[in-house]
Amino acid sequence: MDALEKIKLPGCIHRGADSVSFRRAAQPGPPSKGFRMAVNAAQSHGTGIEQALAACAGGDKNALRRIYDQECPRMIGVAQRMLKRRALAEEAVQDSFILIWRHAGRFDPQRGSGLTWIYAILRNRTLSILRDEKRMETDESPIAEEAASEEDDPETVMAKLSDAKALRGCLETLPAPRRGMVLLAFVQGLSHGEIAGKLGMPLGTVKSWIRRSLLALKECLG
Incomplete structure (x- = not known):
């Protein structure tokens, strides 16, 4: 798996680097006012983020740590607003740094500053988490459970995850509770109802978490 798993990023986040998940590859979109303010504030300090991103693209873990040390508190504040x-703000920032590490080579200084690119990733991760949280709330209703699309069916998604070695690595990036659900479903063969009973959780929540985790695995492998 990624060398990032070996990087400990203490400080403004109180979870280990293996507590992250991959959900959606960030494609920087128009930043919101709050994100523009954060970028402008950071840019006023003359950061050298572009050089750090170039170093990350070359595999320099210390460069990622420099970005983290410099931007983490500000990113937490933006996400939390x-x-x-x-907890969700920390998740968004943690996920963002995984994406920054994995995709640093895609940064193009001709299209914008490094900080704009980083905060666009954070913005997209934050919006993705907001969507997921709303979907999880909706999925707990029986109507929503019946309306779940075939495209999001866990078996359909799992069938596409064919690289066993890569899959094991991506599984390690999931938070432990979600990884456990995936293993209960696809290693022990438990149904969603059996998992819900075993864990004492609503069936809709179990379905949503498994579907969310499998989509994260699909993106990680993509």
Whole structure:
């Protein structure tokens, strides 16, 4: 798996680097006002983020740590203003640094500054988490469970994850509770209902978490 798993990023996030998940590859979109303010504030300090991103693209883990040390507190604040919960803000920032590490080679300084690129990733991760949280709330209703599309069916997604070695590596990036659900379903062969009973969780939540985890695995392998 990624060398990033071996990087410990303490400080403004209180979870290990293996507590992250991959959900959606960030494609920088138009930044919101809050994100523009964060970028402008960071740019005023003369950061050298572009050089650090180039170093990350070359596999320099210390360069990622420099970005983290410099931007993590500000990124947490920006994400928390949108998500309203510290834990979700930490998740958004943690996921963003995984994506920064994996995709640093895609950064093009001709298209914008390094900070704009980084905060666009954070913005997209934050919006993705907001969508997922709303979907999880909706999925707990019986109507939503019946309306789940075939495209999101876990068996359909799992069938596309054919590289066993890569899959094991991507599984390690999932938070432990979600990884456990995936293993219960596809290693022990438990149904969603059996998993819900075993874990004492609503069936809709179990379905949503498994579907969310499998889509994250699909993106990680993509």
